[in-house]
Amino acid sequence: EDIVMISKLAKENDFKFWFNNETNLSLQIVAPLHFNIAIILSSLTNLNLIFMNFFELFDNKIYLRFEYDNIISDEQKLKLCELLNSNLSGFNLKKIKKPIIKKDELKLDLNYSKMYAKLGLNTKDQQGLMAYLMNVFNELELVLCAAKIQTIRQRTRNIFIFQKNEKLEHSEQKLVNLLISE
Structure with missing residues (x-):
């Protein structure tokens, strides 16, 4: 329905x-x-x-x-x-504080499937976390195809599915560096 x-x-x-x-x-x-x-x-x-x-x-x-x-x-x-x-016109994206994400809380699989890459994130829930992630994805011009976000007991478990393309493959390390803080 x-x-x-x-x-x-x-x-x-x-x-x-x-x-x-x-x-x-x-x-x-x-x-x-x-x-x-x-x-x-x-x-x-x-x-x-x-x-x-x-x-x-x-x-x-x-x-x-x-x-x-x-x-x-x-x-x-x-x-x-x-x-x-207003279709977001005239809205300036305010500076978003970088969340604390440890390296072991992030898993990027470029070989998830023939057409898609998968990013898994299991970290402490933080104010502005999703805004920061989406801003990074937008900056790197990644093509997000699906996302599932869930927060339980102050932990967020997120799955992002991206279209596999040259941009993603060339920006793999930059993506990881922009996301992890430790």
């Missing part, structure tokens, strides 16, 4: 968002493939992200779902709607 609704929204809209804020903030977005996710995440770094899904759809579109552990105020809802309705 949700898949049909999301597909229909993606077919009819280049960009669409909706959210629910009853028990916690749940934000869903259909957007162009090269949508800068880091801007949304950085604007919500004061909230506790507990779950995120990212799926590549069709016609160069993506579906994003963010679940936060918080309920936002009416003023925050208004600001979020303004940001999303």
Whole structure:
């Protein structure tokens, strides 16, 4: 049922968002493939992200779902709607603090499959972690195809699936260096 609704929204809209804020903030977005996710995440770094899904759809579109552990105020809802309705224009990505990620908490597998590489991250949950990661992926122009983010007991377990291409293969060490802090 949700898949049909999301597909229909993606077919009819280049960009669409909706959210629910009853028990916690749940934000869903259909957007162009090269949508800068880091801007949304950085604007919500004061909230506790507990779950995120990212799926590549069709016609160069993506579906994003963010679940936060918080309920936002009416003023925050208004600001979020303004940001999303402006299509992020005029929004400057604020400086994102580099999270602490140990080398053994990061696993990059360029041979995950013939077409995809996999990045696994199991680290302490930190404010701004996902915004930082998405900003790095965006800077390196990596093509993210799928992501599964889960936070349980102050630990985040993340899986990112990237399209395997020359950019990724040439920036492997740079990616690791930008992510690890120890």
